[in-house]
Amino acid sequence: ISYLDAGESHGNSLCAIIDGIPAGLEIDESFINHLLCLRQSGYGRGGRQKIEKDKIEILSGVRFGKTIGSPITLKIKNNDYENWQDIMAPFATYTNRKQITKPRPGHVDLAGYLKYNRNDLRDCLERSSARQTAIRVAVGAICELCLKEAGVEFYNFVSAIGKVKANVNYANLDEIKNSANNELFCPDKNALYEMKKTIDKAIENSDSLGGVAEVLISGAVAGIGSYKWDKKLDARLALATMSVQAIKAVSIGDGIENAFKYSSEVQDEIYYDFNSKEYRRYTNRLGGIEGGISNGENIVIKAFMKPIPTTRKGLRSIDVKTKETSVSVYERSDVCATSAASVVVRAAVAYEILNAYLEKFGGDCMSEFKRNVENYKEYLKTK
Ligand code: EPS
Numbered sequence: 001i002s003y004l005d006a007g008e009s010h011g012n013s014l015c016a017i018i019d020g021i022p023a024g025l026e027i028d029e030s031f032i033n034h035l036l037c038l039r040q041s042g043y044g045r046g047g048r049q050k051i052e053k054d055k056i057e058i059l060s061g062v063r064f065g066k067t068i069g070s071p072i073t074l075k076i077k078n079n080d081y082e083n084w085q086d087i088m089a090p091f092a093t094y095t096n097r098k099q100i101t102k103p104r105p106g107h108v109d110l111a112g113y114l115k116y117n118r119n120d121l122r123d124c125l126e127r128s129s130a131r132q133t134a135i136r137v138a139v140g141a142i143c144e145l146c147l148k149e150a151g152v153e154f155y156n157f158v159s160a161i162g163k164v165k166a167n168v169n170y171a172n173l174d175e176i177k178n179s180a181n182n183e184l185f186c187p188d189k190n191a192l193y194e195m196k197k198t199i200d201k202a203i204e205n206s207d208s209l210g211g212v213a214e215v216l217i218s219g220a221v222a223g224i225g226s227y228k229w230d231k232k233l234d235a236r237l238a239l240a241t242m243s244v245q246a247i248k249a250v251s252i253g254d255g256i257e258n259a260f261k262y263s264s265e266v267q268d269e270i271y272y273d274f275n276s277k278e279y280r281r282y283t284n285r286l287g288g289i290e291g292g293i294s295n296g297e298n299i300v301i302k303a304f305m306k307p308i309p310t311t312r313k314g315l316r317s318i319d320v321k322t323k324e325t326s327v328s329v330y331e332r333s334d335v336c337a338t339s340a341a342s343v344v345v346r347a348a349v350a351y352e353i354l355n356a357y358l359e360k361f362g363g364d365c366m367s368e369f370k371r372n373v374e375n376y377k378e379y380l381k382t383k
Contacts, residue, residue: 001355003139009129010084015075016135023069024366025146032056032141035343039137042339043183044199047332051080054134074138098122101321104328106309113320130245133344140347143354149366150357150373151219154350156342158185160212162198166191176216185339199336206312210305211338215346217353221377222296224356232292233356240348241303244341249304253287277381303345305338
């Protein structure tokens with residue numbers, strides 16, 4: 001499958017066209033809208049979320065509630081467009097209202113200004129804004145619906161905000177699932193309290209915070225991915241994760257901590273489960289992928305998010321028109337969006353997992369896809 005998405009943060013709407021989703025997939029709009037709503041929530045979000053109420057509109061590729069094999073067109077309206085039409089409509093008459101000339105360190109402003117030869121930094125920040133992630137979540141939700149039918153489930157949560165780290169029990173899927181009900185999607189209630197306090201402090205100091213957003217995937221069969229460098233599952237998940245705004249590092253399982261340990265403290269030892277007829281591991285420190293191929297354990301992806309670059313107090317910068325030293329411009333912004341990022345990373349990796357599944361199992365239609373997955377699961381029990 002592939003998709004292309006478009007839309008400016010304060011433009012008319014966000015949209016995407018997805019190609020290659022098998023025919024016959026039942027589209028549960030409420031599931032897509034649930035994930036859109038989850039992405040909009042989270043302690044530390046900014047004023048924009050009070051304006052938007054993201055809701056999916058499907059313009060093509062679905063009839064009587066099911067996909068028909070043709071490209072699926074998705075749209076999410078930007079409510080805020082109403083307040084920006086005079087400068088964001090494609091043929092608006094020129095005015096320098098809200099023109100930006102003082103780039104924010106850490107944002108795309110300056111690099112985009114140089115690359116695309118614009119005069120107004122708004123031309124660059126509009127597309128790179130994390131508003132884009134709303135449509136990505138909708139694409140990921142459709143991928144998830146398809147994978148759900150093959151027994152694959154996705155869970156997103158937050159394991160750190162700034163210096164506050166959560167104690168996560170990866171074996172307790174219920175605890176991880178329930179974390180979606182609290183304000184930061186954190187499975188550790190004690191850490192949640194401290195996380196909120198540290199966000200309050202950032203608000204007080206006109207600063208911002210990042211954190212660690214995680215995704216756990218259960219039910220993925222062993223054998224997804226490949227030896228080949230660009231087909232390796234971990235490489236593809238890393239690409240998807242790093243493409244999410246403000247994510248600056250990624251690990252599969254304990255990838256980062258493992259670099260500082262002995263091998264005996266890292267590798268996941270193997271046993272055979274005679275009941276389920278599966279090869280299992282005593283631990284899952286490698287996050288379910290070995291040699292670029294899934295091993296049947298839960299796949300765990302950790303995304304490390306830097307603090308949002310837009311801060312009320314600003315940072316030293318220059319005015320690109322005058323070259324005079326100045327302070328970066330303040331645009332309304334979130335203080336911490338790590339919980340939102342966990343929903344976005346979930347969507348980004350769902351797309352990659354579905355692609356890897358379709359490569360292995362084929363799938364012009366859902367019945368073919370599911371039959372091939374089931375046959376393979378039976379085969380695995382004979383090994
Ligand atoms: C963003 C700036 C803010 C965020 C936005 C990402 O937008 P605005 O300037 O309209 O207040 O709220 O994120 C979203 C709109 C969203 O839906 O996640 C940025 O500069 O990246």
